[in-house]
Amino acid sequence: xxxxxxxxxxxxxxxxxxxxxxxxxxxxxxxxxxxxxxxxxxxxxxxxxxxxxxxxxxxxxxxxxxxxxxxxxxxxxxxxxxxxxxxxxxxxxxxxxxxxxxxxxxxxxxxxxxxxxxxxxxxxxxxxxxxxxxxxxxxxxxxxxxxxxxxxxxxxxxxxxxxxxxxxxxxxxxxxxxxxxxxxxxxxxxxxxxxxxxxxxxxxxxxxxxxxxxxxxxxxxxxxxxxxxxxxxxxxxxxxxxxxxxxxxxxxxxxxxxxxxxxxxxxxxxxxxxxxxxxxxxxxxxxxxxxxxxxxxxxxxxxxxxxxxxxxxxxxxxxxxxxxxxxxxxxxxxxxxxxxxxxxxxxxxxxxxxxxxxxxxxxxxxxxxxxxxxxxxxxxxxxxxxxxxxxxxxxxxxxxxxxxxxxxxxxxxxxxxxxxxxxxxxxxxxxxxxxxxxxxxxxxxxxxxxxxxxxxxxxxxxxxxxxxxxxxxxxxxxxxxxxxxxxxxxxxxxxxxxxxxxxxxxxxxxxxxxxxxxxxxxxxxxxxxxxxxxxxxxxxxxxxxxxxxxxxxxxxxxxxxxxxxxxxxxxxxxxxxxxxxxxxxxxxxxxxxxxxxxxxxxxxx
Numbered sequence: 001x002x003x004x005x006x007x008x009x010x011x012x013x014x015x016x017x018x019x020x021x022x023x024x025x026x027x028x029x030x031x032x033x034x035x036x037x038x039x040x041x042x043x044x045x046x047x048x049x050x051x052x053x054x055x056x057x058x059x060x061x062x063x064x065x066x067x068x069x070x071x072x073x074x075x076x077x078x079x080x081x082x083x084x085x086x087x088x089x090x091x092x093x094x095x096x097x098x099x100x101x102x103x104x105x106x107x108x109x110x111x112x113x114x115x116x117x118x119x120x121x122x123x124x125x126x127x128x129x130x131x132x133x134x135x136x137x138x139x140x141x142x143x144x145x146x147x148x149x150x151x152x153x154x155x156x157x158x159x160x161x162x163x164x165x166x167x168x169x170x171x172x173x174x175x176x177x178x179x180x181x182x183x184x185x186x187x188x189x190x191x192x193x194x195x196x197x198x199x200x201x202x203x204x205x206x207x208x209x210x211x212x213x214x215x216x217x218x219x220x221x222x223x224x225x226x227x228x229x230x231x232x233x234x235x236x237x238x239x240x241x242x243x244x245x246x247x248x249x250x251x252x253x254x255x256x257x258x259x260x261x262x263x264x265x266x267x268x269x270x271x272x273x274x275x276x277x278x279x280x281x282x283x284x285x286x287x288x289x290x291x292x293x294x295x296x297x298x299x300x301x302x303x304x305x306x307x308x309x310x311x312x313x314x315x316x317x318x319x320x321x322x323x324x325x326x327x328x329x330x331x332x333x334x335x336x337x338x339x340x341x342x343x344x345x346x347x348x349x350x351x352x353x354x355x356x357x358x359x360x361x362x363x364x365x366x367x368x369x370x371x372x373x374x375x376x377x378x379x380x381x382x383x384x385x386x387x388x389x390x391x392x393x394x395x396x397x398x399x400x401x402x403x404x405x406x407x408x409x410x411x412x413x414x415x416x417x418x419x420x421x422x423x424x425x426x427x428x429x430x431x432x433x434x435x436x437x438x439x440x441x442x443x444x445x446x447x448x449x450x451x452x453x454x455x456x457x458x459x460x461x462x463x464x465x466x467x468x469x470x471x472x473x474x475x476x477x478x479x480x481x482x483x484x485x486x487x488x489x490x491x492x493x494x495x496x497x498x499x500x501x502x503x504x505x506x507x508x509x510x511x512x513x514x515x516x517x518x519x520x521x522x523x524x525x526x527x528x529x530x531x532x533x534x535x536x537x538x539x540x541x542x543x544x545x546x547x548x549x550x551x552x553x554x555x556x557x558x559x560x561x562x563x564x565x566x567x568x569x570x571x572x573x574x575x576x577x578x579x580x581x582x583x584x585x586x587x588x589x590x591x592x593x594x595x596x597x598x599x600x601x602x603x604x605x
Contacts (some may be wrong), residue, residue, distance in 0.1 A: 011536035014025070015175050028167060031058020031157055032177040032293050037106035037154050042066035047149060048208070049193045051078050052182065057174035059157060059165075067149040070122040073129045077141065079118075080133060082106050114135045114157045120150040135160045172488050176456065176534070179203075179481045183218055184264040187291065189256060203480050212242060219255055219479055222288075223248070228335045230292060232327040236316050243274070243328055245290030245335070246281040253482075254287035258293040260301060265312045265549055273321045277328035292324070353553035423569055428561040431569055437594035444569075445560055446591045447576045452553035453586050454579055456496055456514075460545045465497040467512035474510045475503060476523045482506075484529050489533055493546055498526065517556050525555045550586050 035052060042298040045068030053063040069078060080226040080441075103484050110116060113131040120129025128146035132139045158165035168174060175198060182204065186194045196204040206217050216223050226248040232239045244255070256274075256602050258265050278288045314320060375472060421434030459465040483506035490500060491509060497514030510522045517525075532551035536543040558564075564572065576582045576591070583592050 011307065031062055031174055034058065034062050034110055034157065035152055035178055036112075036181045036185070038062070038064040038154075038184075039108065042068055043185075043189060043192070045069050045150065047192070050529065051195045051197070053197045054175070054178060054199075056393075057171040057179060058173070060155065061166065062154040062157070063152065065149070065151045066517065067147070070128070070149050071120045072122060072125070073141075073143075076118060076129045076137075078122050078133055080116075080131070080138075081246075105114075107135070113161050114118040114159065115155040117153040117155075118150065119144060119146045121146050121148050123148050135542065152390060172485055176481055176484050179484060183481070184257065186218060187211075187214055188259045188262055188293070190265065209605060211240075211291070211293075215242065220477060222477075225290070226293075228331045230327055230331050231322065232492065234323055237294055237320050239294060239324065239327055241292040242290070243278075243292070243331060246278065246288070249278075249282045249286035249288050250531075251285060251287065252528065252535065255289040255291070256287070257291045258294070259292070260296060260303075260312055261298060263303065263312075264310060264419045266310050267312065267314075269317055270324060271320065273324035274328060277325040277332070281332060290328075294320075306321070310481070353502050361585060388428060400402075411516060423573070425564055425569060428563050432575065438600060441593045441595065442573065442576070443591055444562075444572060445557055446556040446585050446589055447572055447582075448552045449550075450571070450579060450582065450585050450591055451575045454551050454555055456549035456552050457545060459497070460492050462547060464516040465494045465495045467494075467497040467499045468515040468518060469499070469512045469541060469559050470510065470522070471499075474522050475507055476510055477505075478505045478527070478530065480506060482527065482534070485530060487533055489530065489585055491546065492545055493526075493529070496548065500526075514552070516557075517552075520555050525552065528555060545584060 013546070026556050028037070031054070035054075035058070039052065045066060047066035047068035047069050051063075051065040052064070055061040094451070101270075107116075112135060115134045116132070118131045121129060127143050129141065130144045131141045147149060160169070169177075173531055179196075179197075182194070184205070186192075186206055188210050190213070193208045194204060194206045195202065204218070206214065209217065210225060212229075215227065226245045227242040227247060230239055230241050230243055237394065241259075256271065258267055258270055274288070274290050274292070282288060296314070302313040307544040334353055365392065424432045425444070426432055429444065431444050431447075433440045486500075493500060497512065497517075498510065499512030501511060502510045503509045508526075510526065511527075513520070513522050532547045533544050537546045584590060
C-alpha cells in the first residue's frame, strides 16, 4: 500500500530585486563602497581622468565621470544584470586577473538600493545611451548626445531600504570613509588624474604624476624629505614604494598602505614584517609611514575571499615576510636615516698618525734600579691602627647622601591615619609612600595625566576654558581626512582654550592655546588631538570630548625623568585623590599599585 503525504511547497526562488538587495548588503555597505566600485570600473575602462562629485557625504548624490572607452547600448543595459562581466569567461580566469572589478555584482547591487542614471558612449558611436533605474527597475532607456566615456549618477542611496539608511553614520564620518577610499585608489594609480568635489567644494585635484609625487600631493609637502625608496625584485615578489624616515613616525594616524597588483589590501602579517624592520630604529609605541606595492603572479594570490576584495591570501606569505623586513632595513641603512652609533671619546688617548719621513731613530730605554735590594730579606711592616668607627653614624650619613637626590615630603593630611612614613620619588618616575599596611607606589606621569584629563573634560562640559594668546600665530595644515573633522571639534577646542581661525586650504591659524600650556608645541598637539578624536568615530559627543581631553592631557603632562619639588609632589597627590577614580587613567592604565607587607616579606624568605 502506498501512502502519499501532501503539503504546500515552501522553497522558492527570490525575485531578482530582492536577491540584488541581499547582494548589496555585502558589496555596498556605505557611500564609500559605491565610489570604490564605480571608480574601479572607470579605471578598468582605461579612463585617464576621473571626477567624483558628492553631496551630503553621498546620501543625496554620488556622481563618477570618466573619459574611458564607454559602452554600447547593449552593454549599458547588460551591465546592470547580476553577474554580468567582461573579464571572466571560465573559472581559471579568476586566478589570472589583473583588472580591479570583475565579479559583476556592483552595478546590479547599486541599482537595487538607489536611483541610478547612466550616460555612456563609445568613441565609435555618434550618439550615446542614457539608462535610468530605480530599485532594480528600468524606468527609461534612450539615445542621447554625450561625451565619450561614462557618467554614473547615484541618488538617494538606500531610499528603499530605510533600515540600512538609518544605520549610516554622520556626514562627517561617512565623508571620511569616502576620503579613505579615494586616497587608496588615487595613490596606486598616480598616472591617472583625479578630482573630488564635495558639496560644491573641490577637495582634491590631482594631476597625473609618479608614485612619490602622488603621495606628496595627497598627504602634503611635509613628506618631501621624509620618504625612503624601497625597491627589490625576487623570483617570488617584486617590492616597490616608499617608507617614512624613522624621525617621521607618529603615535597615531600613521600613513600605512599596502597594495598588490594595483589593489589596496589589508594584511596584518605583512604589516608585522614592516614593524619588525623598523623596531631597532623607532621608540616603542611609535608607528612608521609606509607605502609599499607588491607585484605578484596572480595565480599565487586569491583576491576573492572577501566581498570588498581588501583581504587577500598569498601562497608564499612566509617567504615574502623576510624579504619585506630585509629590504626595509637595507633602505634605512643606505639612507643614513638610522641613528648613528656615537662612541664616548672623553679621556681617550689621541694617537698621532705615523709619518715615516719625520720618524727619528730610537734607542733602548735606560732603567734605574737598586742593586742592593734583596726580596728575601725581611723588612719591617708598617704599623696600622684600625680606626674606631661609629657605624650607626656612617650608615645614617650614607643614607642621607643616597636619598639626597630623592625628594622627601611630609605626607598630606589625607594619609595621616594610614601613612607612617615619608614620600620618596624614584628616578623621576614613581612616588613611593610607606604605609602601615605596606607600600603605595604612584606613577607620577599617569597621575598627572589623570588630573589634567579631569580638568580639561570639566572645561569642555562646563565651557570654562581659558585661552592664552600667541604673540605670533602658528599655522597648522591638516590632511583632507583630518580637515573633515575639524569643524565638528572647533567648539569643544574653544572650550579647552584653543583659538582657531580657518585659514583655507585645510589650514588653520592658531591664535591662542589653553592657559598654562605655553611650553607645548601647539601644531603637534592639535594634530594629535584631531587624530585621537578621529579614532572614536566621532558619533558620540561624550566620546569626542573624552578623546580631546585625553590627547591634550598626554601632551601637557610631565614626562618621565622629571624631578619634582616637595610642593609639586604634595600637590600632585592631593589633586589625584580628589578624583572620583584615582586608580586608573581614562584609558585603563594603572596609576596606583599597593604592595602589602605579606608580599614584601615573601621577597626575603
